[in-house]
Amino acid sequence: MNLNKLRTVRIIISNIILFLTTLLFVELSGNYTVSFSDYVLFPQFIPSLLSFLHNPAFIASGFIIILVLTVLFGRIYCSFVCPLGIMMDLILFVRKKYYKFSTRKKFRFTFIKSYNLIRYSILSATFLLLFTGVSTLIVLLDPYSVFGRLITNFIRPVFIGINNLLVAFLEMLGSYSVSPHILYLPDFWVLSIPFVFLIIILFFTLKNGRLYCNTICPVGALLGLISNFQIFKISIDDINCAACGVCETQCKAGCIDSGNKSIDLTRCVACYDCLDSCPTEAISINTKQPVKVLKSNLKTKVKGRRSFLISAGLLTGTAIKTIYGQGDTIKVYKDSTIPEKRTSPISPPGSISIEHFISNCTACTLCVSVCPTGVLQPSFIEYGIEGLLMPHMSNKIGFCNFECTICGDVCPNDAILPLKNENKKITQIGKVKFIKENCVVYTQKTDCGACAEHCPTKAVKMELDAELNLRVPIITEELCVGCGACEHACPTKPFKSIYVDGNPVHQIAEKPKDEKLEIIEEEDFPF
């Protein structure tokens, strides 16, 4: 095979994967991507691994294929599949063009030493924690999930903005052919973590190419370790090499030491840029032991500042809780007085239990992006520090559509398992609670019924109260699925009169039962 083609193949495949993955997160036209999200996300390493640990099925075997590819060819994942890595390549491509445009010179990378202590410390900490059931580090560092959060928080809003500008423009022409989209901005602390990552990634990438992948990323470090034993190695042929150093200037991983004619395979991301660049075709892929392999025994300097910054950021974050306000003018209505007592956050239907959810979710926020009602929102520390950033049901923003199962359909980790429509409709993610003292029927002595109106199962029903001569909400917890429609619709403020308290372990709701109505044949007019 002509090795020069490898780079072209890599560019084509990686761009397709980046395009499709991004599309899953930014699609606005109505969940058309749900049907193929499983295939697009099949090779994503950590989602596939977590999913496999939960249920060893073929659809979750993507990470095995990646491992096999790594043993054969090295870190194929990092350049062909990882959306974060491909995004960095895109940033580097733009930078290269800009550099050439502004300086009329070619951009040059140089060999850099590896920060092995940081790298392997993060790797071992991540996986040790993961296998003891704490997924915080993998949530923060899984490159696919980091990518997902960047897209959800920074790129999707741009698409929504463009869409809404288009809507405004078409509206001036009198056309309603494109629908607007509402942008739910997560609160400051939820946004701060992807923002810090954005800065770190931009800084590392612009400074030294794939330095992030070779210093912070635990998947990069793991696959790097395996790459040491790869069968088809990239190596420099000592005889043909003219020691011109061009390959080194092209290596975004900084892993080619042209002076020593050696390549650090643990850091090589298999981009194949070097193959293309070598004027004497001295770089090749073969099974032979390369002439010299640089053992990563250079004295490394511990630069823990970055990880310190991340952890310090997290710790300060935990101390703060967000408060929201509402603002229309109240005329007749008097504010409600009794706060809701919430004992548990609500995890999405299909997540089985909060324990299952937080041990499988990596907070990629794909479900947040595709949720049609916006009820799924990233949390901050509602689930505790081990559930950082994981999506929860926010009934303030929306409520779970009774017929919808999209979050489970797209989740690549099996943190939210796919549910059949009929099973979803009896999955109880929380239970309805009623605060009589806040309810307008009792406080204002007027009809309302907003809660019962929205309830799909009649777990909230309006029944006549003889004393008030009004219909009051009567709740039946067993029928409740915890969709939050009643809470969302309840007009009292600042505290709701009806709300859903999460089930830490999801339960099965009773099916609503009613007798079929008798049909009374009438032919006349009652007036």
Place this chain on the structure above:
Amino acid sequence: MKRREFIIKSVTAGATVGLTTLPLFNIIGASKKSTTSVKYDLVAIRGGEPDVMFNRAIQSLGGLSNFVKPNQTVVIKPNIGWDVVPERAANTNPILIKEIVKQCYGAGAKEVFVFDHTCDEWSRCYSNSGIKSAAESAGATVVPGNYEKYYQKVDIPKGINMKDAKVHELILDSDVFINVPILKHHGGAQLSLGMKNLMGVVWDRQYWHRNNLHQCIADFVTWRKPHLTVIDGYLSLKRNGPRGVSTDDVITMKTQIISADIVAADAAAAKFFGEEPEKIGHIKIAGAMKSGVINLDKLSIDRIKL
């Protein structure tokens, strides 16, 4: 107001395809009395399919051309509140909507719009109710109602609990307003009929719920009454309304009521449901506020059996 003015300007500049020549002058306040002499105030019909009944009943009011003049824009407001199929009778019958759209164009309407501010996620409501495809197949423009940008503040001087509301721009901008609710049970308002259906043209419904629902429903019709109210009583949700739990809650009645008096239409529909109009809070208040007639004996009614 600014944006609407801009639209008007761009329209007159000839840069448009859609919304045109907006007669802003005749829409605020009560609907105009029809010029053609019509014998009946209200038509009640039973025993046919939704489209057949509409077709027949509207003749008794002089045909739809009595309400829709050539080159006018029409807004149709069905109930599309819920993500359920037509058999569940939580939303207006799509066949009826299609027929009304068709007849609007038949009367020479320039453009017919259909929208609702839905309770469930709107795009699912629009498609699963069957109304989007039905209305579009007859040539209507189906417009979203769940975005605040489409709503503009109006004053309701005669309102008692509600002095203002934000109303969908199509209600403000269209020449003719046709209200097409379904006849159904409602846990809060007792019945959901013509006046209750108008909650779907305003932005903040929670205000209504907080500040005496029945009074607010009656307050809103003092601001503006639809030119025509068509109450779809083909299927009726008899309990667990307005959403219902299953088709067990639904009966087939095969009825329809049409009137230019929304209060009278509601009173007649209440009777069909088996309730006295005076016992339904908002109908009683609307009658007392003289928004319409609730004593059906005072009306000339055409009763048609098919």
